[in-house]
Amino acid sequence: MTNYAVILAAGKGTRMKSDLPKVLHKVAGISMLEHVFRSVSAIEPEKTVTVIGHKAELVEQVLAGQTEFVRQTEQLGTGHAVMMAEPVLENLTGQTLVIAGDTPLITGESLKNLIDFHINHKNVATILTAEADNPFGYGRIVRNQHGEVIKIVEQKDASDFEQQIKEINTGTYVFDNARLFEALKNINTNNAQGEYYITDVIGIFRENGEKVGAYTLKDFDESLGVNDRVALATAESIMRRRINQQHMINGVSFVNPDATYIDVDVEIAPEVQIEANVTLKGQTKIGAETILTNGTYIVDSEIGQRAVITNSMIEESSLADGVTVGPYAHIRPGSSLAKDVHVGNFVEVKASSLGENTKAGHLAYLGNAELGANVNIGAGTITANYDGQNKYKTLIGNNVFVGSNSTIVAPVELGDNSLVGAGSTITKSVPADAIALGRGRQTNMAEYAKRLPHHPQNK
Structure with missing residues (x-):
């Protein structure tokens, strides 16, 4: 009928x-x-x-x-x-x-x-x-x-x-x-x-x-019919318990399922390990054998196999197999991290792509940038992608080494195998295989420190 x-x-x-x-x-x-x-x-x-x-x-x-x-x-x-x-x-x-x-x-x-x-x-x-x-x-x-x-x-x-x-x-x-x-x-x-x-x-x-x-x-x-916020919270609790139980049946490990928040459309492969206080929202997909540690928050993103996400936030991005992120990293919308990329603590990536085996270990900002494979981004490096009115793109080739505390002012391109010296401000493109230094000349003034009030001999 x-x-x-x-x-x-x-x-x-x-x-x-x-x-x-x-x-x-x-x-x-x-x-x-x-x-x-x-x-x-x-x-x-x-x-x-x-x-x-x-x-x-x-x-x-x-x-x-x-x-x-x-x-x-x-x-x-x-x-x-x-x-x-x-x-x-x-x-x-x-x-x-x-x-x-x-x-x-x-x-x-x-x-x-x-x-x-x-x-x-x-x-x-x-x-x-x-x-x-x-x-x-x-x-x-x-x-x-x-x-x-x-x-x-x-x-x-x-x-x-x-x-x-x-x-x-x-x-x-x-x-x-x-x-x-x-x-x-x-x-x-x-x-x-x-x-x-x-x-x-x-x-x-x-x-x-x-x-x-x-x-x-x-x-x-x-x-249960929901008529007020109390019943809404009850429905949320029951629904999340159901969702987590089904993932466990499918082979996902939870440290504390009662403190793990997974939306109904999230897909998780077997052998994933999820610690407490992890939130997975929207259309997120997690690949097999990935580890999500305490405090990780992922929205509408796809994570590959054998990745490790440590106490970090990922939004509307894709991460390939073997990627490691965090702790305290922020992968913002429109980013893609290729196989075995490492993004470390206090690194922010926005609308950028990082090629295979590229590393940004700490304290960096990569925005509107395309990085090739095997790139090393030193601590304190930023791509200056915004001039107050428009956003510009940074292109970084393969095997590039960017020294610590460098500012890459877009639009600019760093060619394959190039090297940027630490503390440089780069405003012009760097050819392949070149070394770029963009910092003020250092001047040492002999004995001058003895004239200053803080010098030990003046106390």
Whole structure:
């Protein structure tokens, strides 16, 4: 049978205390809405409809081209939100999943099991439920002796007996599509909130003698709906634990997984070693046998095999096999480090390429530069790439030696096998195989120090 999906993403999320729509708050690197959409994709819906409202344009950008959108201009409840999907889904044959966009922990596997359960039991509606140790505040699932759902009772309406029920409503449902939109025509706003509740269709189905079932999640954590920053932090913690566990299963070693922060789309090869307080964000990829030490922070970058990154920051860059970085180095966006490059402590590289086996051991700045292979950059060397208005390029050939405390003023080129003497300021290109000295002449004034007040003989 054909599957459809309705994702509810129109709410503001007042309790988040944020200008950002609630569903766009991120968990492990992507928005809650994207987490939900990915899980929904597991049921392979023929049509997915996302209901948007508050700051609709922002929400639409996140899933542009991946779903159909309908607008809920007034937030009048969950039932009203689903009604907005009627022009797209009404009269289609199949079953429709209805899910909130603020439930980032629900898995595709659970949604597939829910759909299968719904079809196999020939239900008109199936509620996704969970067993709560403390069900206070949740709607309770009341079943008959056959396991069919009689009703959903909200906390404030539950009797003493019903309050003892631990099975709760997660707010995710599967419906016979045609019957859903027929029933929605018969719900009303006769309730304390003055809203249309999707749960009211359950009562309509029961009155008609139609079969309503419930499928219970194996893991209560999946049921978490995020309404405030406390729940957002809880979702983040659970999601990161899941992510790290999967990497460990795949052969990655963690010193302290509870203090390691890895986004959902990061790829890590086996035999990687990750120490505590490492953060890997965005589309980062880490090659096999690489070591990431305490304090390393990597964003949208690709690291090769057998690299060692020591307490350093890398952004939007690529590092080849055998590269060593740090401690306290900063590889800024647009940089590429070839095989066996070494970038040491307090070195900053920005929008530059370093050829194989090139080394910048300490206290250097390389910006808008292209370095060949086997280059040695001495301590305190900088490429002066910016004159206050424009940025210029430095080209350094193969086998070049740049002495300590040199300033290379771009645009300039250092030819293959050239050497720059320590303390030089280089403003003109240096030919291949040449030695360049660009410093003031030293003058020694004999006996002159004896005239100065600090000299020992004058004290």
